[in-house]
Amino acid sequence: xxxxxxxxxxxxxxxxxxxxxxxxxxxxxxxxxxxxxxxxxxxxxxxxxxxxxxxxxxxxxxxxxxxxxxxxxxxxxxxxxxxxxxxxxxxxxxxxxxxxxxxxxxxxxxx
Amino acid sequence: xxxxxxxxxxxxxxxxxxxxxxxxxxxxxxxxxxxxxxxxxxxxxxxxxxxxxxxxxxxxxxxxxxxxxxxxxxxxxxxxxxxxxxxxxxxxxxxxxxxxxxxxxxxxxxxxxxxxx
Numbered sequence: 081x082x083x084x085x086x087x088x089x090x091x092x093x094x095x096x097x098x099x100x101x102x103x104x105x106x107x108x109x110x111x112x113x114x115x116x117x118x119x120x121x122x123x124x125x126x127x128x129x130x131x132x133x134x135x136x137x138x139x140x141x142x143x144x145x146x147x148x149x150x151x152x153x154x155x156x157x158x159x160x161x162x163x164x165x166x167x168x169x170x171x172x173x174x175x176x177x178x179x180x181x182x183x184x185x186x187x188x189x190x191x
Numbered sequence: 192x193x194x195x196x197x198x199x200x201x202x203x204x205x206x207x208x209x210x211x212x213x214x215x216x217x218x219x220x221x222x223x224x225x226x227x228x229x230x231x232x233x234x235x236x237x238x239x240x241x242x243x244x245x246x247x248x249x250x251x252x253x254x255x256x257x258x259x260x261x262x263x264x265x266x267x268x269x270x271x272x273x274x275x276x277x278x279x280x281x282x283x284x285x286x287x288x289x290x291x292x293x294x295x296x297x298x299x300x301x302x303x304x305x306x307x308x
Contacts, residue, residue: 111295121280121302123234128296146216170295177222177246178236179297180238 082171083105084182092188093157101152101185104166111170111179112143114152118163126152126165157189193217194302197283201256203306210266212303214283223266224297225258226282227251234282240266260299273307 083106091100103112114126127134129142129150134141138158143150154161164186168179196215202211216223227238238248240258257269266285270277281304284297 111297113296115299121228121304123282123299123302125296125298168234177239177241177295178224178249180236181234183233 082109082169082182083179084167084169085180086185087168088185089183090186090188092190095157095159095189095191097157097189099154099157099187101165101187103150103152103169103182105108105148105150105169107148107171109145109148109169109171111168112145113152113168113179115166115168116161116163117166117184123166124147143189152187154187157187159189159191162187163188169180173181195283195285195298197281197300197303199303201304201306203308206275206307207272209248210270210273210305212270212281212283212305214266214268214284214300215229215264216266216283217298218264220285220287220298222246222286222295222297223258223260223287225268226284226299227279228282228302229276229279237268237281253307270305275307278305278307 085104087102129141129143131145138155140153144191164184166184168181170179198213228234237298238252239246280302282302283300286295286297
């Protein structure tokens, strides 16, 4: 099945810093989503981005489907950005409707 | 903004007991899913449901698990005889019908934390 790898696994930054999180996937996809899991365990939808670039405030994401990777950018980090960031994909042309999650990047923002 | 809701937020049960986790998907969505996340691990797919039947299930979704859409709004996950290893966060998700491109996005509920003692 498709492999989803996220890097780095852990990232510790000072408040105000910028960060780039990466998601590599091993097959063509027709769905890619980024989630933020907050300290209470909730999964917050950040982006639905099977291709192209999107921006939402301090966050932006780019997916290059032909090269099988996606990047999540966080600028001017705040302590509330702490948590685990997951990338999840669904395989193109698959009859299955599931999405496959990566192992996540744990981001810690220090004040 | 429409959202997926789940109840209860936290359930504690004894090993061997039956539990039912409840979800209300977004009202115009047609595809429904359950995922689980064991503490500290990644989120894993359990089952997808469309047109009143299971469309896909994972190896985790064995005979102890079942899903049902008992009415027009609720979607439930039942675990018949819970085991210690069923302790996890269970997420419900829903999505619209497939788009013309075949792409879709899934919206997740806040989760139910199940603790089996």
